[in-house]
Amino acid sequence: MCISNKIGPPVEGEDFFGREKEICKANRLLDRNHSLLLSAPRRIGKSSLAKRLIEEKKRQGWKCVYIDLEETTTEDGFLRLVIEAFKKNGVWKQFAEGMSKGLTSVLDRIEKVSLGPVDFNLGKREEQEDLYKNLKELIKHDEDTFIVVDELTLFLGLLNKNEKGVEKVAFILNWLRSLRQVSQTKVRWLFCGSVGLRNFTSTINLGYTINDLTEFGLDELTHEEAVGLLTGLCKSEDMDMSCELVDYTLDKLHWNIPYFIQVIFSKLAEEYDGEITGENIDMAYNKLCSENYLSTWSERLTEYREYEVPARQILKSLSTQPTGMEREAMMNILMTGQEVSKIEEVDYILSKVLEMLENDGYILKKESVRTFRSPLLRDYWYNKFVQ
Numbered sequence: 001m002c003i004s005n006k007i008g009p010p011v012e013g014e015d016f017f018g019r020e021k022e023i024c025k026a027n028r029l030l031d032r033n034h035s036l037l038l039s040a041p042r043r044i045g046k047s048s049l050a051k052r053l054i055e056e057k058k059r060q061g062w063k064c065v066y067i068d069l070e071e072t073t074t075e076d077g078f079l080r081l082v083i084e085a086f087k088k089n090g091v092w093k094q095f096a097e098g099m100s101k102g103l104t105s106v107l108d109r110i111e112k113v114s115l116g117p118v119d120f121n122l123g124k125r126e127e128q129e130d131l132y133k134n135l136k137e138l139i140k141h142d143e144d145t146f147i148v149v150d151e152l153t154l155f156l157g158l159l160n161k162n163e164k165g166v167e168k169v170a171f172i173l174n175w176l177r178s179l180r181q182v183s184q185t186k187v188r189w190l191f192c193g194s195v196g197l198r199n200f201t202s203t204i205n206l207g208y209t210i211n212d213l214t215e216f217g218l219d220e221l222t223h224e225e226a227v228g229l230l231t232g233l234c235k236s237e238d239m240d241m242s243c244e245l246v247d248y249t250l251d252k253l254h255w256n257i258p259y260f261i262q263v264i265f266s267k268l269a270e271e272y273d274g275e276i277t278g279e280n281i282d283m284a285y286n287k288l289c290s291e292n293y294l295s296t297w298s299e300r301l302t303e304y305r306e307y308e309v310p311a312r313q314i315l316k317s318l319s320t321q322p323t324g325m326e327r328e329a330m331m332n333i334l335m336t337g338q339e340v341s342k343i344e345e346v347d348y349i350l351s352k353v354l355e356m357l358e359n360d361g362y363i364l365k366k367e368s369v370r371t372f373r374s375p376l377l378r379d380y381w382y383n384k385f386v387q
């Protein structure tokens, strides 16, 4: 078996390449009882890494759970996903003598949840609080357990838009925090999200609910890993590519995240006729700029809510300036058509937008100049939104 070309979903098993250092670090932290926050740019390989960690921990005999919150938009849906995933993986306690009536009744409903709709009385706040308190008590805290919650920020962002949204978000974050605070708990968590959870919680004054999480970073592949991935993909399809051309491709991509390597490879494979030339690589790159492989970066800007429009204005201008822009020039763009009295407000908006775009890997700050982090993304943006 060898690696195969996968573009889109998280990669697993043989298709997962590299990241040894990160896996080792995450393993060490989890073994020392840390819960982690993996908040990294779009498409960098967060979910793939999380799934690989699950494979590792399963091998060590831990109970593991993967919950993808992209699958739900409501509180009820959240609860259902958690209950079902915990049930499937044996995280809930069993019925036992002397268990309170409250716990027995919740366990009874948990048992029935996979059979069809079960009413958890989410309507009334007190009943809801009771339910969550009981659920907390029903978790087996004395067994090594690893729970991955993917796309938490995306889900909380949607929940936040509802009536009493902040209250709902606060409730869930506080509940999750209380689970991590159970004395001697052996349950460890990994929360993944593209949009910085820290940004999000701090804007609604809930920063304290995630302060106990250990920040875990993920960036581009090392040069050796990037070379290994591209060469491995070529080998799997019996394609010849010289070392010089591998370097040429990686230099051209500049920001070597595995997704970019996978998509450019897929274009090269489509046109392969026995050899790869520099011209083929340029053509594959240009195709990527005009097709939809990178559209996710544009689509996900809706998560920026009121900051989406200014973010788009900034990205559009930056895509025309390969050498980058200073803050003042960006202020001028956002101030166009605005009254002078708005200057402070716009200045704040710009700070916020730049912070979000940096966290999500769209842009990079070097001294006082911002540029697109990836020339591929910049050329795509220019093609799509300027030209």
Ligand SMILES: Nc1ncnc2c1ncn2[C@@H]1O[C@H](COP(=O)(O)OP(=O)(O)OP(=O)(O)O)[C@@H](O)[C@H]1O
Pocket (backbone or CB within 6 Å): 006, 007, 008, 009, 010, 011, 015, 016, 017, 018, 019, 041, 042, 043, 044, 045, 046, 047, 048, 049, 194, 229, 258, 259, 262
């Ligand atoms: N370790 C890896 N080895 C090979 N390819 C990878 C690896 N990690 C990521 N990829 C490539 O990147 C794509 C996206 O990976 P993944 O879904 O894990 O990223 P993500 O950061 O979770 O993305 P999103 O921001 O959309 O949630 C995969 O389909 C694959 O093409």
Ligand SMILES: [Mg+2]
Pocket (backbone or CB within 6 Å): 046, 047, 048, 150
């Ligand atoms: Mg993901």
